Amino acid sequence: MTVSSHAARAHSFNSAAAQYAANRPSYPSALLDAIEELAGRPLAGARVADVGAGTGISTALLHARGADVVAVEPGEGMAAQFRRVLPDVAVVRGDGNSLPLADASLDFLTYAQSWHWTDPARAVPEALRVLRPGGALALWWNTDAPDVPWLAEQGRRIARHFGAGVPVADRNVSARTVDPSGRLDPVRREVRWSRRVPVDTHLANIGSHSIFLVHGDEATAAFLAEEREHLTRAFPDGLVEEVYDVVLLLATTT
Structure with a gap:
C-alpha cells in the first residue's frame, strides 16, 4: 500500500462516522478481563488514553469499567460523532505519532483497531514517553474467525472485487510488526466471541471498512447488492452470526 492510499484509507472514516458508530462490533468483557490480567492491575481508577478512539466504541467500555479515560482522535468527523455518543468523556484531537499527552501520565495506553494507522518508529517512543513505569500498552483488533466457512468465502469475494482484503492489520500481527x-x-x-445481527447491519458493518469507503459508492453498492444475495441464501432467517477472534497484544513498561 502506498503512503497516499494508506492516508486516504485512514481519513476515509470521517465521512462515514454515523454508519461506523451504528454498525461496527464492540468487544467482549473477556477482552477487558485479559487486559487487566496481563497488565497485573485493574482498569478501575486507572488513567487511560484510548488512541484512535473513533466514535468511542472501545472508550465506552473502558469508561464503564471505571477507568479515568481520555480519548485521542485525529478525525474531525469521528470526533464529532464521539462527542454525540459520549458527551461526558473528554476527546482531544491528535494521533499516536505525536500524542498530546504529558510525560509519564498514563497507566494504560490503548489502541482498538487503530495501531496500524501509526508509524511505529514514532508511535513506540511516544507510548514509552507517556506511560508511567509499569504502565501497559494494549493493542487489539477484531478479526474474522478463520475457521468459519462463510466468513472465509466472503473475504475471498471482497479480495476479488477490490483486489485487497478488508483488514489493514490481520490476525497474524506480531511483536515484530507492532x-x-x-x-x-x-x-x-x-x-x-460472536454476535447475531440483521443482514443489513452486517452489510453496513463491512461497508464502513476503509477498503469500501475509498472505492466510492458505485463499487461499494455493486458489491453489497451481490453480497446480500449470498447472505440471504446462507442465513434465510435474516440474522447473520459474525464470529470474531480479538487479537490482543499487551506490553508493560519497566
Missing part, C-alpha cells in the same frame, strides 16, 4: 525495533515485548492473547 514494533520492528524490538523495544517492546508484548504478550499475545486471543479472545473469541
